[in-house]
Amino acid sequence: MRRFRGPQNRNLWFWAFVGPFAIGLALFTYVPLAWSVYLSFFDAHNTVSPTDFVGLDNYASMLGDQAFLSSLGTFVLFTAFIVPATYVLSLALALMVNRLRFAQAFFRSVFFLPTACSYVVAALIWKLSIFNGVRFGLANTVLGWFGTDQTAWLATSDPPWYWLVIVTVRLWLQAGFYMILFLAGLQRISPRLYEAAAVDGARPGWQTLRHITLPQLRATSVAVVLLLVINAFQAFDEFYNLMSDARGYPPYARPPLVYLYYTALGQEQNLGLGSAGAVILALIIAVATVVQARWFGLGRKED
Amino acid sequence: MTRGNGTGFGIGRRRLLAAAGGATLTGVLAACGSNTGRSGKGSGPALSQWYHQYGEPGTEAAVKRYAAAYDKARVTVQWRPGDYDRQTAAALLTDSGPDVFEADGPKLDQIKGGQVVDVTEQIESVKDDFNQAVLKPKIWQDKIWAVPQTIDTQFLFYRKSMLTAAGVRPPQSVDELVEAARTLTRHHRKDKVKGLFLGNDGGAAVLGGTPLFAAGLSLITEDGKVGFDDPAAARVLGKIRQLYADGSLLLGAPTDWSDPAAFIQGLTAVQWSGLWALPQVKKALGDDFGVLPFPKDGAGGRPTVPVGAYGSAVSARSKHQKEAKAFVKWLWVDGTDKQLDFALSYGFHIPARTSLAKKAKQLQEGPAAEAVRFATDHGYAEPLLWTTPSKNAYQDALNHIIKDGAYPETELKAVVRKVNSELQRAKKK
Numbered sequence: 001m002r003r004f005r006g007p008q009n010r011n012l013w014f015w016a017f018v019g020p021f022a023i024g025l026a027l028f029t030y031v032p033l034a035w036s037v038y039l040s041f042f043d044a045h046n047t048v049s050p051t052d053f054v055g056l057d058n059y060a061s062m063l064g065d066q067a068f069l070s071s072l073g074t075f076v077l078f079t080a081f082i083v084p085a086t087y088v089l090s091l092a093l094a095l096m097v098n099r100l101r102f103a104q105a106f107f108r109s110v111f112f113l114p115t116a117c118s119y120v121v122a123a124l125i126w127k128l129s130i131f132n133g134v135r136f137g138l139a140n141t142v143l144g145w146f147g148t149d150q151t152a153w154l155a156t157s158d159p160p161w162y163w164l165v166i167v168t169v170r171l172w173l174q175a176g177f178y179m180i181l182f183l184a185g186l187q188r189i190s191p192r193l194y195e196a197a198a199v200d201g202a203r204p205g206w207q208t209l210r211h212i213t214l215p216q217l218r219a220t221s222v223a224v225v226l227l228l229v230i231n232a233f234q235a236f237d238e239f240y241n242l243m244s245d246a247r248g249y250p251p252y253a254r255p256p257l258v259y260l261y262y263t264a265l266g267q268e269q270n271l272g273l274g275s276a277g278a279v280i281l282a283l284i285i286a287v288a289t290v291v292q293a294r295w296f297g298l299g300r301k302e303d
Numbered sequence: 304m305t306r307g308n309g310t311g312f313g314i315g316r317r318r319l320l321a322a323a324g325g326a327t328l329t330g331v332l333a334a335c336g337s338n339t340g341r342s343g344k345g346s347g348p349a350l351s352q353w354y355h356q357y358g359e360p361g362t363e364a365a366v367k368r369y370a371a372a373y374d375k376a377r378v379t380v381q382w383r384p385g386d387y388d389r390q391t392a393a394a395l396l397t398d399s400g401p402d403v404f405e406a407d408g409p410k411l412d413q414i415k416g417g418q419v420v421d422v423t424e425q426i427e428s429v430k431d432d433f434n435q436a437v438l439k440p441k442i443w444q445d446k447i448w449a450v451p452q453t454i455d456t457q458f459l460f461y462r463k464s465m466l467t468a469a470g471v472r473p474p475q476s477v478d479e480l481v482e483a484a485r486t487l488t489r490h491h492r493k494d495k496v497k498g499l500f501l502g503n504d505g506g507a508a509v510l511g512g513t514p515l516f517a518a519g520l521s522l523i524t525e526d527g528k529v530g531f532d533d534p535a536a537a538r539v540l541g542k543i544r545q546l547y548a549d550g551s552l553l554l555g556a557p558t559d560w561s562d563p564a565a566f567i568q569g570l571t572a573v574q575w576s577g578l579w580a581l582p583q584v585k586k587a588l589g590d591d592f593g594v595l596p597f598p599k600d601g602a603g604g605r606p607t608v609p610v611g612a613y614g615s616a617v618s619a620r621s622k623h624q625k626e627a628k629a630f631v632k633w634l635w636v637d638g639t640d641k642q643l644d645f646a647l648s649y650g651f652h653i654p655a656r657t658s659l660a661k662k663a664k665q666l667q668e669g670p671a672a673e674a675v676r677f678a679t680d681h682g683y684a685e686p687l688l689w690t691t692p693s694k695n696a697y698q699d700a701l702n703h704i705i706k707d708g709a710y711p712e713t714e715l716k717a718v719v720r721k722v723n724s725e726l727q728r729a730k731k732k
Contacts, residue, residue, distance in 0.1 A: 045412045045415075045416055046392075046395070046396070046412050046413060046416035046418060047396070047416060048396060066699075066717070067695065067696070067699055128557055131555075132555050132556070132557050133503070133553075133554045133555015133556065134495075134553070134555060134556055134557065134565075134570055135495040135570075137555070149550075150495060151555075152503075152554030152555035153555055154503065154555055155503050155504055155505060155554035155555050155706075156554070156706070157706045157707055158706065158707055158708070245502070245503065245504065245508060245559055248508065248695075248698070250504055250507070250702050250706070251699040251702050251703065252702070252706075252707075262695075265389060265392070265393060266388075266389055266392070266691070267388055267389070267392060267410060267691045268412075268690075268691040268692060269392050269410075269412060269413075269416075270412075270692075
């Protein structure tokens with residue numbers, strides 16, 4: 001008994017404090033996860049306790065489903081664009097603000113402020129006021145001064161103007177936050193490094209940025225890219241508010257998570273197929289994260 | 304005095320923790336137990352009835368009044384905002400769902416999954432009096448699974464003065480519609496008015512099967528086969544693409560097709576919208592508007608309007624199925640005064656029973672009477688076998704055709720394959 005309790009009842013206290021949370025975690029996270037994997041092998045229409053075992057049929061049909069594959073493709077494209085775009089923009093802002101001799105706090109706040117705005121509000125402003133497709137939308141009014149015909153920004157897939165709306169709203173909202181991370185990283189770099197480089201004849205600007213600033217920011221960059229990738233895969237709010245209508249999303253801008261939600265929890269109520277899709281998506285994200293972490297050398301010792 | 308072991312003076316740590324834990328647990332259990340949504344005041348068993356949130360003021364008070372007037376059960380109404388169809392689909396998997404609920408269906412999988420009960424007996428005596436187009440999708444294997452409440456329909460609104468100014472007559476065929484939209488856009492270019500508004504996505508979502516029916520086809524045939532595996536389908540969808548390619552469609556309006564704002568504000572000369580928009584349009588434009596069904600296409604075509612009705616269904620998990628069925632009969636089969644009140648006093652709908660629709664004064668003249676005639680003569684409802692995966696595949700194809708200019712033949716072939724596999728699945732059990 002004493003062994004069970006541990007010295008000074010430490011084991012007992014450990015479980016007293018950790019136990020409720022562990023039970024909660026198991027009950028609300030691990031059991032549903034395991035149940036979802038179980039469901040993925042069954043024909044589970046409108047039921048969570050199915051009886052018809054179908055093996056890998058759900059996986060095969062999900063991987064053969066054009067709508068699911070195209071939504072995956074959309075998001076890979078979105079991630080491939082938004083991650084470098086935000087990285088470059090926030091780094092550029094950080095470098096600019098860092099160089100300012102006066103009003104640095106003011107500009108830091110100006111660029112950081114959009115972070116406080118919700119995705120929903122920003123998306124609605126973009127959709128209803130800036131990029132609506134009629135004559136009184138801001139973008140169309142400005143273009144109208146130059147004699148351009150009104151453009152349906154969100155309804156045109158050729159050329160895909162809707163990407164301009166989605167990407168600009170996200171850049172506006174998130175660049176300030178990453179700028180702060182980069183600023184913190186920049187302020188940690190010793191000025192002596194730049195002085196030594198100048199003595200050695202390095203030109204300020206691109207040469208210093210490439211050989212001193214960027215290597216010194218590696219740890220920050222790894223964290224920023226990781227956060228950006230995860231955020232990009234979790235993107236939902238702006239897609240929902242910009243692209244969806246009462247009947248759903250157009251096929252070219254449908255996040256995979258939304259597609260699975262419709263399949264499993266929407267009118268289709270196909271919990272087996274939806275679970276198979278969730279397992280596939282989880283595996284893809286896990287593999288992508290591991291590959292990217294290795295690529296950027298996450299956990300590698302600082303040079 | 305000892306401390307910390309729960310004996311002696313005051314309350315010890317453990318006792319306090321135990322007491323607090325117990326109280327919390329009791330609270331949680333009590334909260335779970337009381338969250339039944341049933342607190343009616345009448346006699347008899349307690350029934351929970353769910354509605355989706357209607358936009359029209361007064362509707363909620365009306366349905367609560369009907370429920371309160373029922374004396375054989377204590378009926379509590381839950382007015383549920385948000386994504387109602389998904390809420391009910393999820394709730395039907397649990398024991399805390401409704402006894403009676405309105406359903407945009409029920410869907411075939413809900414019927415086959417045993418989630419709703421058969422209400423044939425309740426409706427049998429007057430089933431011929433119901434609009435047959437909306438009753439049909441509620442029937443599976445000769446049994447009726449929900450009682451239609453009120454009918455909604457969609458059609459084209461056109462601005463008479465704008466058509467006259469452009470020398471365009473109300474289009475009677477899809478070709479004329481394409482030509483009219485082009486001419487109207489060109490004529491009103493200065494005012495930045497577009498010819499036609501079919502929704503911000505160019506019509507892919509809202510039109511659904513309407514162009515197919517207009518071409519004389521169907522979604523699923525009477526004998527349960529794909530109804531649009533025909534060159535006429537590709538032809539008519541190609542014409543919808545033409546509207547988009549011509550730049551005749553209004554796209555990106557602040558509100559979508561279901562709201563008549565774009566039409567009223569003069570952003571478009573013709574708009575696809577619903578019966579519910581009629582009072583608003585009449586108030587804003589007086590007599591300067593007319594209504595049209597979606598025009599026919601080709602020699603075998605016919606004018607078409609979609610019709611649909613929420614049905615009142617009884618959950619198979621209800622502990623009081625018999626009483627719930629009796630309540631549905633009382634309200635939606637026998638309660639003709641309440642049906643008329645529900646359809647016409649708040650919003651603007653057509654009562655599901657033809658005899659009542661004929662009696663309604665508001666539906667006897669002008670565009671409203673026209674709309675009722677469209678629904679009766681040209682109405683089609685999505686069949687029960689048109690499952691969600693089939694519908695999604697078709698709408699994705701429509702999107703590709705309209706916006707990306709994809710070949711209708713190729714796109715439709717993929718949809719036919721999907722629908723065939725869904726039909727096979729439906730026939731399994």
